[in-house]
Amino acid sequence: MDNANGLLRVLLVAMEYTPKVSGGVGTYVFELANGLARAGCAVTVLAYTPGEPAVLHQQNLEVHLIAPRKETFNSASGASLVQGILTFNDDLVRYAKEHLASWRPDIVHFHQWHTRDAGRRIAAELGVPVVGTSHHLSEPTERWWGQAPDPEIVEQEKRFYDGSTHVITVSESMRSLIRETFGLPAQKIDMIHCALNLDPFFTPAYPETTFAELRRTVAEPDEAVVLYTGRIHPQKGIPAVFAAAERVLAERSRVVYLLAGGTDSRESTRMIQELSARYASLGSRVKQLGKLPRKQLRFLHRIADMALVPSLYEPFGFTAIEAMASGVPVIAASAGGLSEIVQDGESGLLVPVRQTATDVREVDVERLAAAQLKLLADPALARRLGQAGQRRVAELFQLPRMIQGNLQVFWRLLGRSAAPLSSGRAMA
Structure with missing residues (x-):
């Protein structure tokens, strides 16, 4: 050059x-x-x-x-x-x-x-x-x-x-x-x-009918879609996703969870296998899609009713701004950079992360489930948080x-x- x-x-x-x-x-x-x-x-x-x-x-x-x-x-x-x-x-x-x-x-x-x-x-x-x-x-x-x-x-x-x-x-x-x-x-x-270059998230490249067709492949018209995107790894709070899903589905059965992400180690593979066995009763309510290209993730954001980012720690949190840029209300753990991206109650919801006596951290599963139920019960609030989140990333994370x-x-x-x-x- x-x-x-x-x-x-x-x-x-x-x-x-x-x-x-x-x-x-x-x-x-x-x-x-x-x-x-x-x-x-x-x-x-x-x-x-x-x-x-x-x-x-x-x-x-x-x-x-x-x-x-x-x-x-x-x-x-x-x-x-x-x-x-x-x-x-x-x-x-x-x-x-x-x-x-x-x-x-x-x-x-x-x-x-x-x-x-x-x-x-x-x-x-x-x-x-x-x-x-x-x-x-x-x-x-x-x-x-x-x-x-x-x-x-x-x-x-x-x-x-x-x-x-x-x-x-x-x-x-x-x-x-x-x-x-x-x-x-x-x-x-x-x-x-x-x-990120967030333009592809702000402006979908396909008509709404395309996303409606995609949504029909993963959920019935009366079902809500909860999305997780990211690595399948202990850092990402995956056990909390399953545990909270069990609590949510006990109260609202018409919910589907989409997990889009791949494992990157034998330990992570073993973790997801153990979680799948432990929560086998959830059945097809939790769909594991594997690792997908970012372009396909943008499609999933367009059909989701909310996105979960329950990481035990994130230096920043790309997955949060991708979801927010798409107008999806985000429920994130109050950990690391995530609490700098999401304003609790204004541009999304934050749930606490507790530190145990052994220094290991845990996402508050009850609060994670409660946050999901709150948005499921109040579509207007979910829509308002999604719009506010989109404005926030447009202002701060372009x-x-x-x-x-x-x-x-x-x-x-x-x-x-x-x-x-x-x-x-x-x-x-």
Whole structure:
């Protein structure tokens, strides 16, 4: 990619890039890269891919999807996942030297500890500023759903902050956690809420008759549809979904639950199997749809009467803003970034998360069920909350706001208010 027009040049380095590796970080990096490009920056992305390597081109944006060498994640060698990721950082640095020798960024922006080493090394060799975004923490949050954090990952998270001149994070909740856990001064942390291109959620691409036909495939005309979208994982409060559904269906039998999400580990698969067996009496009232592309999730939002986001902790909460952008009333756990997205009683409903004596957290199942029954009994309230939620995300979580926040950090680190050309060196 050339730089004949003197654009601000940004190098993003990440392990995830949607849709090749889908997750919160991948979604963020995808939206950030495309948003910066549309804003007039020259953007290059270096990202991991589990498939074939590729270079994708569009206006102002070049994405290098890099496959690791066979030995990088070779478990037979006895190397841990963390060791494999650190080795992949060597691959990223080597790739940058070979393929980006004629393109020099003004700033390097890495994401999570997974690409910290590569981001810092590339920036140091080029002589340009570097900033990292922290999207989540293993310690202490994984303890909140009964999982022991991997000590190697905890050590890498610590190194993420050691020596950092500046960090971006995605919610006030995360900023507080970083300060409490690692003692980073407030002035070193910028909070920029995540955002999405929400236009496809605001404006459906198909007529209402299409959604009516889809709804008939999952529910009878007199049945309400309650939707959950996201990973099937203990963090996401899945046991509370089943337990609350049992209570709701005991009072309102004409309700169907749609669970759209896949498992990502043997533990998660075992959890959903155990829940399905324990709540077998719910039968077809709970339909497990598996993992679906985001485009199909938008269809589900259009046919849902409400959406559940009962996570024990969320650094931010993409699933909440997707549902709210579609006008669906959201019932969310009051945990992490979710309580910054949903205003209880105004743009959705929040239910408490309790902390047990063992530090494990639990969603208040009775309150989760009661919130659903409240909306089922009062369609006008549900409609009002859905409309207010849509207005809230339109005001606060549109992509230009996130892009502008990142640009302000970039310019501050560059010590500039305009967009002069980089004085950085080419990689040797």
